[in-house]
């Protein structure tokens with residue numbers, strides 16, 4: 086199984102490029118078993134949303 090370090094790395098990579106099928110599967114499997122990384126992803130989703138709202142407001 087993928088390490089948390091790799092999982093968080095992949096999640097931030099996903100912001101810049103679409104992940105491959107194998108990467109998504111490995112990451113999904115890790116998230117299934119790892120609450121810490123699920124929390125990390127939620128936090129990242131929140132930040133991304135907040136950033137987008139912030140940028141839209143200033144456009």
Ligand SMILES: [Zn+2]
Pocket residue numbers: 088089090092115119120121122
């Ligand atoms: Zn993890």
